[in-house]
Amino acid sequence: MILCPNCHSREYLGTLFCSQCGAQLVSTGRLNPEDITTFVTGNAAYREAEPEIAAPVAMELESGVAIRLLDGSETVHVADRNEFTIGRVSEGQPILPDVDLSPFEAYSQGVSRLHVSVKIVNGVVFVTDLGSSNGTRINGQKLSSHVEYPLNPGDVMALGKLRLQIITR
């Protein structure tokens, strides 16, 4: 059993919202009530992302992870790794990103040298913005930097203006 911090009612393990007072009982990493409202009212971003969900599922993946660029519909395969960084390589850079997006006009699209880190735990993809200049968005929602966010299959991520999806096997 878990205890609702708000009204102290006892709830079953795994309950998401208190059955008595309606308080949210789980941390969602990024969803607070304001975000939920954004989803309900500003539905456009959510709807737009939808048709793209079907495609990656059908793809055959050679390695564990791939990055699919939505604008040129190219795919970058990442060797079996559970943690890597994405960015672009430029001269005199002390730390290089694991995945270099410079072949895809990363600079003009506003991708930072070290833009995001990606971590895969139990098949769930987590993304952290590494303090990029132009920010990272998931389905149009801006992420706070240095905070880990989970990705759902089919979510569209934008590094600056460069839109992509992370696909896992």
Added chain:
Amino acid sequence: MRTGSNYYRILGVPLDASPEEIRRAYHAAARQYHPDKNKDPHSQTQFLGIQEAYEVLSDSVKRAEYDAELPQFTQDPHVDLNVIYSRSKLYLVDEPQLVYVFVRLTCQAQQKDTEASPRFITLVADRSTSMQDERMDMVKSNIARLIKNLQPRDIISVVAFSDRAEVVIPPTTVMDIPQLQQKVSLIQTSGGTEIFQGLQQGISQLRTKRFRKANRHLFLLTDGHTYGDEGACFDLAEDAARDRIAIHTLGIGNDWNLPFLEKLSALSGGACVYVNSATILEEFLDRKVVDIGEIYARGVTVYLDTGRHVELQYAYRLSPDNGPLPVRGPMCLGDLSYNQSVEFIFEFKVDQLPRDEEVALLAEANLTLEIPASDKLARLVYKFERPYVENPQSEYPPRQVIEAMSLLTMYRMQEKAREEAQSGEIEKAVKRLQYLASHLLSQGKRELAHTVLKEVERLNRDKKYGDGGEKKIKFGTQALFLPSGAEDTLK
């Protein structure tokens, strides 16, 4: 469920698999689970199951016998089932736990104009004395508007009822619009309300043999209660649902019987609408006329077989129309259209985990739908199951589940408050509504929050809801599920 009933599933082949496909699937599965390779007992049972399945399916006579026992269905490649769980794993604990399952059905096919079935709409209008003047005028002008929105190949029929029913327009293709509108304008108000009479007449119109292949929808418009014939009405609705006739109920004003109309529409996967302004009626009918023209599959029905020690605690349809689903018996979800997904969410309570298996079966869903374009019944079988672990890692629930449950929690709070108020537990109801109002405020739904707080005042003062108060709150929380999150429905 009989163990043999999923041989196709065991081998992972479609119902119409060729012998060659079955042979290949068998070899692949047998290699994977062969006792020489796998020593654990689970693989052994798997291996035996695979043998059994192959024995039957590889023999054309045995397979035919086995198929004959299965209902006549085909699989449909155009329907996509997307399932999202609230967590990736269950916890291996000695206490009950909850898990939520979000399901989205989408149609992958493109609509071809040549294939679209015509619409067959029957309007059943209450013409009792209470409908006099304003209400009747609103109903008439909306029927006239609906007729105008139909196409020449569509079929319309209108029934008016009081304590008996008469056919105003028998099933007619929409050719002479002015003449049809003229007939509607002649409906007079008088008498009582016997919904059974109207419903029966309306459904018999829709059963007209000539138009059997059309998309058949009935709209019941009433402002009052019916007495003594509720059970008979439910029987009619269940019967209609079997023929994939959908019934939508539209309650006008504040005095209609909410639980009755809601159940009546839910039985066939229809919508129940609170009509407290002409705009709502207009918008709903306009939307339905469009939707009914874009149907890919009709009468989507889910039969759920829960696993051992698993209980379905709550089921709710999120889209296209939203409302609670029965936790027992078949769940009618209405139509799947080309451009809109059908979404629903389940809340399962797992009392105990099966320690002898690797995964816990939450439920097996058997989904049937009728595809008018190919004149076929299709079936989808899906197992909701989760692995379990002793020390689960904390994870974030998926966005879709959280968003749906956030709205559903508010809906359920007002349902509970309504029950509490009915059984005289005013204090509890008040407290719950206050919680609800604060959630609404924190989500920026000021208007609805204000409506809720006004009812709190009334409950404190009169010990009951104000006129239409519970309907305003209920339909207000339901409106939050709509894409626009439209609160304006209450203005």
